[in-house]
Amino acid sequence: MLAVVATPTTTWYLLLAALLFSIGVVGVLVRRNPLVMFMCIELMLNAVNLSFVALAKKLGDIGGQTTVFFVMVVAAAEVVVGLGIIVSILRRRPTATADDIAELKG
Amino acid sequence: MQLFVFICAAVMILIGAVGVIVRSHPVHAALSLILTLFGVAVLFVAQDAHFLAAVQVIVYAGAIVVLFLFVIMLLGVDKAESLRIDPVKVQRPLAAIVGIGLAGLLAAAIVQGRDTLARRGTGIDTADGGVHDSNIRQLANDLFSNHVFAFEITSVLLVIAVVGTVLLARRPRHSGASHTEAGTDTKASVK
Structure with missing residues (x-):
């Protein structure tokens, strides 16, 4: 039994990333609070980062890690802008869910 | 040992991710997100991405989640959202179908293509060489x-x-x- 379970291979990491991505997708589809939807987008970004790092190790290419670095920077900028928009919407309507935000006026 | 680390980190990641979408309180969701982010950082270390693991902890768990918590507390939206009511009747079953289907398709593609991953770069340097x-x-x-x-x-x-x-x-x-x-x-x- 212990001989069968060797060290975790890249496939395991990719499967875990796929599962994490799917959970993030379900979260965006199910939740109505815009903040929690944002967190689910972060989950999906992390899943992709995880598969990038696993493939960088497997393929022996540092470019995967460089891409993850850029993804993190863009995710930080995206969160800042997105939370700014959410703040300006929720300041007017504190109980707004994603269903109520149907027009582009904050 | 590597298997143990992988399983522990995977359990952390999945519990945190399920917590984000299940907990009705936004603050609890943000704290579950921290659990997931730390698990991903552990797996980064296991895959020889030490710098990215540090950046993951500092930028994601340190800055982004704190920004989320600031916004939650600043706006006073930290009251539990009722998850019992389903605004659109078929939304949750459809979302479950989409999630399971997506996971299945991705898993099938990964398992199918696992033999095509061939080493093509110069390799990731590890700290074993003394540097x-x-x-x-x-x-x-x-x-x-x-x-x-x-x-x-x-x-x-x-x-x-x-x-x-x-x-x-x-x-x-x-x-x-x-x-x-x-x-x-x-x-x-x-x-």
Whole structure:
């Protein structure tokens, strides 16, 4: 039994990333609070980062890690802008869910 | 040992991710997100991405989640959302079908293509060779030689994001700033 379970291979990491991505997708589809939807987008970004790092190790290419670095920077900028928009919407309507935000006026 | 680390980190990641979408309180969801982010950082270390693991903890768990918590507390939206009511009747079954289907398709593609992954680069440097910061060196060499233009553009992106957010979050001066202040004050006193 212990001989069968060797060290975790890249496939395991990719499967875990796929599962994490799917959970993030379900979260965006199910939740109505815009903040929690944002967190689910972060989950999906992390899943992709995880598969990038696993493939960088497997393929022996540092470019995967460089891409993850850029993804993190863009995710930080995206969160800042997105939370700014959410703040300006929720300041007017504190109980707004994603269903109520149907027009582009904050 | 590697298997043990992988299983522990995977359990952390999955519990945190399920917690984000299941917990009705936004603060609890943010704290579950921290659990997931730490699990991903552990797996980064296990895959020889030491610098990215540090950046993951500092930027994601340190900055982004704190920003989420600030917004939650600043706006006073930290009350539990009722998850019992289903606004659209078929939304949750459809979302479950989409999630399971997506996971199945991705898993099938991964398992099918697992033999096509062939080593093609020069390899990831590890700290075994005596140079303790070899991962940072290798990453910096790639970043500042092959991707230096993208790195410069990133600074422009960050400046644009900061300026745009200041513009978005600023209170409008002409349309009665005192009005907004009064509204915020009454809300705070009610709470």
